Amino acid sequence: MRKLIAVILTICLVFPLLLASLTAFSTISWALDRTFFTDALDQDQVYQAILSDQTLDDVLRSYIALPADADTQALNEVLRSVITQDYLKGQLSAIVNGFFDNIQGITREFTPTIDLLPIKTALTQEKQDEFLTALVTALPDCQSGQTPGFGEGQTPCKPQGISEELLIENFLKPALPQALAQIPDEVPLSEQWYNEQDWQVYLPGMAGPAGVMLSVLFLAFIALCFWYITALIADSSWRVRLQWLGWMLMVSALPVFFLGLVLQSSSALYWAQYGLQQAHLGSLPTFLSSPTVLQAITESILPRVANAFLAVGGIAGSLALGFIVWGLATAKERQTA
Incomplete structure (x- = not known):
């Protein structure tokens, strides 16, 4: 009868609570860590994806209606000399830090933006000649009936009968500052977030992440209580109780560890990329919503997420194995007559 009650408690309470606790610990170990995201984005593969020809072509064509067969290789090289890895690192770090400052109650407002002023300044000063060339x-070349220009109803093309040097000096140089002035200095990535409650939804003065961690600790405490009580109910001998503790924890740790293995597989990467491609990311700038960039970010983040689940599942599984071995090594209690 005792073992039947223990089995029912294990199925109905212990397993769900332990599994939820281990999953929650695995998740908050990276989801609430700003260093996790800054390190995941500060990767050569992410920078290379942002500065790839495909991404830069998409950015150029979003501002300049160049024909599909236009050779933009020289323009891409100029942009790479302006949009450096240090610039990208500063922009991405500022977004991550601004987000975490907001959810931690350090700031009340947060609007993720990309600062284009350094790029605009470079294109109108030291990189102007190189960019215009x-x-x-x-x-x-302009065709018959086409009006050269970059405005509405105009076509980006070279007027016939005008040399490239004359076109640059007399037309493009005076027009470039005005054209860049139409582009905002900062491009918002989403609407402004306003932290009205300072995320103090748990206790006065406690920010959201701390409240989430407190909730996970409370969940783990409840799970440990039922885990221990169920082992006490299962049998009167510590030899059996220790084995119950081990097997209950092992059964809960295996799905977490298996999830980590799945996240490391190519199928997880495929479905993550598929989901991002199906998501509506039109509000993001072109260079962030590019499939190449999204693939690089996914490839950088997924292994780190997988490692968190593998670590928690592995530690819990090792503890479970220790309890099982401890129980098997415990001498059987002699039954008194």
Whole structure:
């Protein structure tokens, strides 16, 4: 009868609570860690994806209606000399730090933005000649009936009968500052977040992440209580109780460890990329919503998430194995007559 009650408690309470606790610990170990996200984004593969020809072509064509067969290689090289890895690292770190400052109650407002002012300044100063030369090289010759220009109803093309040097000095150089002035200095990635409650939804003065961690600790405490009580109910001998503790924990740790293995597989990467491709990311800037960039970010983050589940599942499984061995090594109690 005792073992039947223990089995029912294990199925109905202990296993769900232990599994939820282990999963929660695995999740908060990275989800609430700003260093996790800054390190995941500060990777060469992410920078290379952002500065790839495909991504830069998408960015250029979002501002300049270049024909599909235009050679933008020279323009891409100029942009790479302006959009450096240090610049990208600063922008991505600022977004991550701003987000965590907001949820931790340090700031009340947060609007993720990309600062374009350094790029605009470089293109109108030290990189102006290089940029305009590359732009003229990429522009096709104007056809009959086409009006050269970059405005509405105009076509980005080179007027016939005008040399490239004259086109740069007399037309493009005076027009470039005005054209760049139409582009905002900061591009918002989403609407402004306003932290009205300072995330103090648990205790006065406690920020959201701390409240989440407190909730997970409370969940773990409840799980440990039922885990221990169930082992006491299962049998009167500590030899059996220790084995119950081990097997209950082992059964809960295995799904977490298995989830970590799944997240490391190529199938998880495929489905993550598929989900991002199906998501509506039109509000994001072109360079962040590019499939190449999303793939690089996914490839950087998924292994780190998988390691968190593998670590928690592995530690819990090792403890479970220790309890089982301890129980088997415990001498059987002699039954008194």
